[in-house]
Structures are given as C-alpha cells and as structure tokens.
Amino acid sequence: xxxxxxxxxxxxxxxxxxxxxxxxxxxxxxxxxxxxxxxxxxxxxxxxxxxxxxxxxxxxxxxxxxxxxxxxxxxxxxxxxxxxxxxxxxxxxxxxxxxxxxxxxxxxxxxxxxxxxxxxxxxxxxxx
Amino acid sequence: xxxxxxxxxxxxxxxxxxxxxxxxxxxxxxxxxxxxxxxxxxxxxxxxxxxxxxxxxxxxxxxxxxxxxxxxxxxxxxxxxxxxxxxxxxxxxxxxxxxxxxxxxxxxxxxxxxxxxxxxxxxxxxxxxxxxxxxxxxxxxxxxxxxxxxxxxxxxxxxxxxxxxxxxxxxxxxxxxxxxxxxxxxxxxxxxxxxxxxxxxxxxxxxxxxxxxxxxxxxxxxxxxxxxxxxxxxxxxxxxxxxxxxxxxxxxxxxxxxxxxxxxxxxxxxxxxxxxxxxxxxxxxxxxxxxxxxxxxxxxxxxxxxxxxxxxxxxxxxxxxxxxxxxxxxxxxxxxxxxxxxxxxxxxxxxxxxxxxxxxxxxxxxxxxxxxxxxxxxxxxxxxxxxxxxxxxxxxxxxxxxxxxxxxxxxxxxxxxxxxxxxxxxxxxxxxxxxxxxxxxxxxxxxxxxxxxxxxxxxxxxxxxxxxxxxxxxxxxxxxxxxxxxxxxxxxxxxxx
Numbered sequence: 001x002x003x004x005x006x007x008x009x010x011x012x013x014x015x016x017x018x019x020x021x022x023x024x025x026x027x028x029x030x031x032x033x034x035x036x037x038x039x040x041x042x043x044x045x046x047x048x049x050x051x052x053x054x055x056x057x058x059x060x061x062x063x064x065x066x067x068x069x070x071x072x073x074x075x076x077x078x079x080x081x082x083x084x085x086x087x088x089x090x091x092x093x094x095x096x097x098x099x100x101x102x103x104x105x106x107x108x109x110x111x112x113x114x115x116x117x118x119x120x121x122x123x124x125x126x127x128x
Numbered sequence: 129x130x131x132x133x134x135x136x137x138x139x140x141x142x143x144x145x146x147x148x149x150x151x152x153x154x155x156x157x158x159x160x161x162x163x164x165x166x167x168x169x170x171x172x173x174x175x176x177x178x179x180x181x182x183x184x185x186x187x188x189x190x191x192x193x194x195x196x197x198x199x200x201x202x203x204x205x206x207x208x209x210x211x212x213x214x215x216x217x218x219x220x221x222x223x224x225x226x227x228x229x230x231x232x233x234x235x236x237x238x239x240x241x242x243x244x245x246x247x248x249x250x251x252x253x254x255x256x257x258x259x260x261x262x263x264x265x266x267x268x269x270x271x272x273x274x275x276x277x278x279x280x281x282x283x284x285x286x287x288x289x290x291x292x293x294x295x296x297x298x299x300x301x302x303x304x305x306x307x308x309x310x311x312x313x314x315x316x317x318x319x320x321x322x323x324x325x326x327x328x329x330x331x332x333x334x335x336x337x338x339x340x341x342x343x344x345x346x347x348x349x350x351x352x353x354x355x356x357x358x359x360x361x362x363x364x365x366x367x368x369x370x371x372x373x374x375x376x377x378x379x380x381x382x383x384x385x386x387x388x389x390x391x392x393x394x395x396x397x398x399x400x401x402x403x404x405x406x407x408x409x410x411x412x413x414x415x416x417x418x419x420x421x422x423x424x425x426x427x428x429x430x431x432x433x434x435x436x437x438x439x440x441x442x443x444x445x446x447x448x449x450x451x452x453x454x455x456x457x458x459x460x461x462x463x464x465x466x467x468x469x470x471x472x473x474x475x476x477x478x479x480x481x482x483x484x485x486x487x488x489x490x491x492x493x494x495x496x497x498x499x500x501x502x503x504x505x506x507x508x509x510x511x512x513x514x515x516x517x518x519x520x521x522x523x524x525x526x527x528x529x530x531x532x533x534x535x536x537x538x539x540x541x542x543x544x545x546x547x548x549x550x551x552x553x554x555x556x557x558x559x560x561x562x563x564x565x566x567x568x569x570x571x572x573x574x575x576x577x578x579x580x581x582x583x584x585x586x587x588x589x590x591x592x593x594x595x596x597x598x599x600x601x602x603x604x605x606x607x608x609x610x611x612x613x614x615x616x617x618x619x620x621x622x623x624x625x
Contacts, residue, residue, distance in 0.1 A: 114147075
C-alpha cells in the first residue's frame with residue numbers, strides 16, 4: 001500500500017522531528033526527503049509543508065485566525081480580537097471592501113460573520 | 129394600506145432587527161469531478177446534510193470519513209474549483225411540499241421547470257424518512273381503478289399497494305401507468321409521476337397528454353431527465369414520495385409512479401462507484417436492495433388512528449431481453465406486492481396492453497375489488513387459465529372435440545375484449561358488463577374478429593339507455609336482481625344490433 005495522504009506525511013514528519021535538534025534533525029529531514037523521492041511524492045512537497053505548518057501549530061495550541069474587514073483596522077481592535085480568542089493566536093489581516101463594514105473572522109473550520117453585508121442580507125430576507 | 133403605514137411597518141421591523149453574529153462552519157474542496165466533491169473540514173457535518181458550494185450550488189454529504197466528507201453536487205459543477213469554500217447549512221435534504229405543487233412539473237429539488245411561477249411553499253419534508261411502522265398500518269381494502277380491463281379484473285390493485293410494472297423496452301410500461309393516472313379523475317386521488325432518466329421529449333409528451341386529459345389538476349410531475357446529473361436521478365423518487373407523504377398526512381390517497389427504478393439504480397451505482405464504495409454483483413453497491421426497499425416501504429395504507437391516507441406505488445422496471453433474473457428486477461419483485469409482466473411478443477401480436485396474464489400477480493389487491501368485479505373476475509380467470517393450456521391446440525381446430533373447441537373459442541373472445549387502446553381507460557361498471565356478457569356466453573354468436581366492434585356498440589348502448597344500472601354496479605351493488613337486469617340489457621342490445 002502506497003497511498004499515504006499528504007496530511008499523513010505531514011503528521012509523520014511532525015512526529016519524527018518533534019524534540020529533535022541539530023544533527024539529528026538534519027538526518028531525519030534528509031531521510032524524509034529520501035522517502036518522498038522514493039515514493040515519487042516530491043511534487044507534493046509544497047502541500048506537505050503547508051499541512052505540516054498547520055498541524056504543528058495545532059499541536060502546539062496556536063490558533064490561526066484570519067480577520068477580514070472593509071478598511072484597515074485599528075491595532076487596538078485587532079489586539080482586542082486576539083485577546084478574545086485566548087493567548088496563542090496568530091492573526092492575519094485581509095481587507096475586502098465588499099463586506100461594507102464590520103468584521104468576518106475565520107478560524108480553522110468556522111467563520112464568525114459580523115459583516116455589514118451579511119446583516120443587510122438578513123434584514124432583506126426578514127422584510128421579504 | 130397607506131404608504132405611511134407601510135413605512136411605519138418597515139421602520140418597526142428595522143428597529144426590531146437585532147444584530148447577530150453568524151457562525152458558519154466551513155470546509156474546503158479538496159478534489160472535484162464527475163459531480164462528486166471531496167471536502168476537508170466540516171467535522172460536525174451530518175449524514176445527508178445539504179452543503180452550500182459557491183454560486184448557490186448545493187450538494188449533499190454522502191460519505192463521512194475520518195478527515196474528509198464525500199459530497200454529491202446537485203446540479204452544475206463546472207465552476208467549482210479546488211480550495212473553494214463549502215458551508216454547512218444544518219438542513220437535511222428536503223423538498224417543498226403542499227397543494228401549490230399540484231399541476232406543476234418540478235425537478236427533484238422541488239424547483240419548477242415548467243416555466244411557471246415560483247413555488248411559494250413554507251412546508252418542507254425531508255427526502256429520507258423512516259416508513260410508517262406496523263401499528264399505524266391497516267390492510268389494503270379500497271381499490272385503485274386503473275381503467276384497464278385486464279388489470280382491474282385479474283390483477284387488481286388496492287390503495288396502499290406496491291405493484292411492479294415490469295417488461296422490456298417498448299412494451300407499454302409507461303402507457304399502463306399513464307392510463308392509470310388519467311383514470312383517477314374524480315376518484316379522489318392525487319397522482320405523482322416521477323420520471324427518472326427519461327428523454328426530455330418523452331416527459332414533455334406525457335405532460336401534454338396529461339394536460340389534454342385534464343389530469344394535471346391532480347398530478348405532480350417530478351422530472352429528472354436523461355441529461356440531469358446522476359445525483360438528481362438517484363434522489364428523484366425520494367423527492368416524489370416526500371411530496372406524497374405530505375398529502376397522506378392530510379388523510380388523502382396518493383398514487384406514485386416511479387418511471388423507472390432501473391435507471392435510478394444505475395445512477396446510484398454511478399454515484400457509489402465515484403465515491404469509491406466497494407462494488408458488488410453487477411457492480412452495484414451492497415446497499416442497492418435497501419435503496420429500493422426503503423423507498424417502496426414508504427407506500428402504505430394508514431389506519432384512522434394514525435391519520436389515515438395511503439400511498440400506492442407503481443414502480444416500473446425495464447428488463448433486458450426479458451431477463452427477470454437480473455439483480456435489480458429480482459430485488460424489486462421481492463419487495464413489491466405483485467407484478468404486471470408486459471411481453472414484447474404479445475405486444476407485436478397486437479395484444480395491447482401486452483400483459484402476460486399467466487405470470488402477473490397481485491398479492492393483496494383482490495380484497496380491494498368491488499363485489500360485482502370479484503364475481504365476474506373469478507370466471508374470467510378460470511376461463512383464461514383453461515384457454516392458456518389449450519391454446520397450443522387451437523391450430524388443429526377441426527379435429528377437436530366440441531368441449532375443447534368451446535373453451536378455445538371463449539378464450540379467443542376474452543383475449544379480444546381484454547385488448548384496449550392507449551389513453552382510453554374504462555369505467556369499472558362497463559368493464560364488469562362486458563366481462564359478464566362474454567364469460568356467460570352471451571356473445572357467442574359474434575365472430576371473434578368482430579368482437580371489439582360489438583363491444584364498442586355495447587358500451588355506447590349501455591351509456592345511452594342503462595345509466596341507472598351502470599351506477600348501481602359501479603357503486604359495488606350486486607345481487608340476483610342486478611344480474612338478471614344486466615342479462616336483460618344484453619338481450620335487448622342483441623335484438624337492436
């Protein structure tokens with residue numbers, strides 16, 4: 001069976017490299033790359049790294065959130081959003097004028113939608 | 129209402145509107161193709177929950193796996209790309225139901241495709257529902273009058289029964305079902321015709337025919353044409369029965385025609401194979417029996433206590449070269465309460481409907497026949513059985529003893545009167561009268577080839593002069609007096625011819 005998925009490789013890499021450092025780490029990574037080459041998975045290395053980063057962050061309890069707003073937000077507001085999600089938060093910002101106002105916060109697999117556009121849509125639906 | 133009050137109303141609405149943060153669970157498309165999408169995330173997704181893809185496209189969660197969800201896309205999927213956001217809706221797949229749907233042609237999601245107005249219904253029924261249990265059911269006792277002589281007399285169908293119509297292509301399976309729908313006019317029955325994988329031209333022809341016959345006033349057509357994606361073909365019978373269940377819950381009787389379930393099984397096989405479910409016999413997945421049994425089990429006659437109402441199911445199966453031992457035909461034969469076999473060689477011999485009376489059965493319907501029909505049908509069945517045994521000798525007509533000859537003669541007359549043109553269902557009283565006349569030898573002097581003409585004249589004679597008698601028979605009355613009245617009527621007709 002040679003059907004391990006990208007996320008399985010990422011997970012394996014994480015488990016193998018956890019707690020390793022210096023020479024050992026290099027050795028493990030070299031072994032991993034060798035394995036990928038043998039299984040002809042080098043093409044997918046970008047996705048494996050991506051998956052590895054998100055898996056490692058999850059394991060270490062770091063939450064990644066993406067805040068979308070209509071204009072660039074005040075740093076104090078961003079700080080307040082960070083606070084409400086707990087300590088280890090990695091925040092990325094995105095500016096999309098289409099949402100008109102408010103914010104839209106995306107975590108791993110949920111979206112908290114407090115944008116003006118969605119509110120107006122709901123108002124429209126309730127009036128119809 | 130004045131403009132001012134409308135504005136006030138709007139103001140009130142807007143001031144009452146509360147801001148709410150919407151929480152949405154999302155996932156991302158990992159791969160997409162052939163109407164199937166694999167989605168990551170959506171860890172709390174339910175089985176058969178609707179998922180929202182970009183551009184208002186919906187899908188259904190089918191396979192819930194460790195890290196991914198396998199979803200079938202309902203409709204167009206060309207615009208969906210890898211990485212697209214997929215939202216959970218929290219709703220189990222359901223269709224709009226209600227009186228608004230009557231007379232409409234809709235797709236399996238309940239959206240109109242007849243070019244008419246949008247369907248405004250606020251009632252939704254889930255597609256998948258557990259069939260009514262034992263305690264809510266009662267025996268099938270009321271008849272469904274199909275208007276087809278051969279069926280109503282020998283293979284009677286009751287309200288709440290599941291009767292399979294099976295045969296090769298081009299043997300008149302759909303014709304039997306459509307005639308039955310046409311004959312439900314004034315019978316207090318709502319009809320649902322589910323077209324699965326049919327040619328769009330055929331669906332259009334059927335709808336036009338139903339309109340012409342005035343049958344669209346009590347009929348819903350659920351259509352998933354041959355060009356519809358497999359997901360819709362697979363779901364369409366469930367959509368049909370969900371609409372039927374709404375009317376049953378109102379205590380009404382419903383007739384559901386699934387035309388045809390072999391195409392639905394193909395569609396389900398396609399979806400299952402694409403989702404990599406293991407194939408079994410004939411490459412169908414292991415649960416293809418459950419696919420049909422859970423659908424047909426929802427047809428039932430409910431007792432008064434549970435609200436009454438009934439769903440009668442007429443599933444259609446197309447066989448290949450008369451092979452009823454293939455996987456799907458045997459499955460559906462074992463689920464249903466009887467089957468109507470249509471054969472192509474009978475069809476080409478001009479016996480239409482091309483019913484094979486010998487192997488067609490109805491396991492529960494005879495209890496639902498009205499009394500006069502029961503009386504005349506007994507004799508008819510016996511004579512037909514004897515005729516089938518002797519049929520092979522018919523070509524030696526000159527060398528036969530008079531008794532055998534008489535039976536063959538009677539059989540030939542009966543075959544003649546059981547023929548019936550399409551779109552001409554016959555009221556039950558007329559059926560009884562003609563079967564009575566022939567089985568009792570009252571038409572023996574008529575040549576076999578003139579039989580049908582004689583029959584037509586006989587019916588118009590009854591219509592003109594014996595309406596009261598027909599009404600009595602039609603309402604189920606039968607005693608010696610009526611029998612002799614009928615005999616006298618036949619005698620009177622013969623004198624006039």
